[in-house]
């Protein structure tokens with residue numbers, strides 16, 4: 303049998319089972335042939351650049367466990383590479399399947415290469431940011447060729463997926479200008495490429511030269527993450543003409559990528575009222591033919607800076623229940639500053655809770671077992687087992703230690719009134735006095 307292939311999708315379409323498919327099928331407790339079929343159809347992506355040899359592969363698709371991504375990287379105001387690496391290591395330990403390096407300052411290539419040579423998580427980047435740093439010149443002087451060269455550089459550096467803001471072409475930009483929004487374009491990459499198009503009068507280079515971008519992605523097996531430049535930045539802009547217009551373009555671009563066996567994920571909102579999320583997920587799945595959906599939230603209200611890990615987790619849980627398969631974490635620092643180590647931790651925990659809640663609702667194999675085990679430990683007042691099963695054992699242990707109960711088997715919430723303890727005892731035929739115990 304011919305065992306040569308370009309991308310995971312190309313292999314799947316030839317009937318080849320790759321070692322990455324084997325690994326993903328084992329993690330997901332899924333028949334590998336079923337997984338292969340989903341990869342062949344584009345419903346599951348396995349981002350796995352051939353040069354990222356230390357990768358522990360994961361699959362992204364709505365029938366698999368919901369995955370989370372953690373954004374990190376340097377900025378002009380935050381240049382500490384070691385701190386960013388510490389965050390990467392923490393994120394991986396805490397179970398983030400993917401890290402996006404959004405560095406926009408300093409020696410970005412050094413950091414990127416370090417990630418793809420040492421980090422087992424999926425690595426994603428946004429080449430648009432890097433181009434601005436790399437070329438060290440005014441935005442409008444960057445040429446189409448130079449934008450594309452950066453994509454190739456990231457592919458050669460072993461990046462598994464790249465966000466490319468290809469959907470904001472001249473047509474989408476025109477519709478955007480005709481249909482005023484409250485918060486315009488809030489996507490960093492989207493705003494850069496829109497400004498470049500306005501200043502140069504040229505078509506989006508990623509759109510104009512899309513076939514070349516696809517050839518690069520095919521050569522290295524980079525998964526295309528089709529960026530949503532027009533993702534709503536506030537509830538008032540959710541589901542508007544710009545967002546839907548861009549989504550339709552992304553649907554067309556998905557088909558073209560699949561024709562070259564390039565894997566695709568689609569990026570999504572953004573800020574969105576809770577009651578619009580389900581419909582939005584369904585539209586995306588129809589327009590983009592079931593390609594995995596990667597959501598940045600959605601944040602279900604605009605009024606909670608400092609708590610946007612919660613607004614995003616609410617939206618993320620609903621989005622993943624109705625079709626999204628990849629959640630980009632949001633930290634309490636969102637809209638305020640670059641997250642510190644603690645913000646990163648809180649953002650990851652919130653996203654993992656959202657992902658897990660959705661996995662239970664979707665009936666993902668094994669998801670509810672975790673909760674069953676926790677409830678069993680709770681019923682048995684087995685505190686060590688409860689800590690072992692906690693999503694954040696460190697915090698749980700600290701809380702309990704900070705308020706020592708009089709009776710070791712209960713907690714300081716109810717003490718002698720502990721319903722769990724009293725029910726266990728009465729059902730065992732014991733006397734329950736409560737007041738003098």
Ligand code: SF4
Nearest residue numbers: 713715716717720721
């Ligand atoms: S004391 Fe109250 S909160 Fe604590 S374990 Fe017992 S029932 Fe639960």
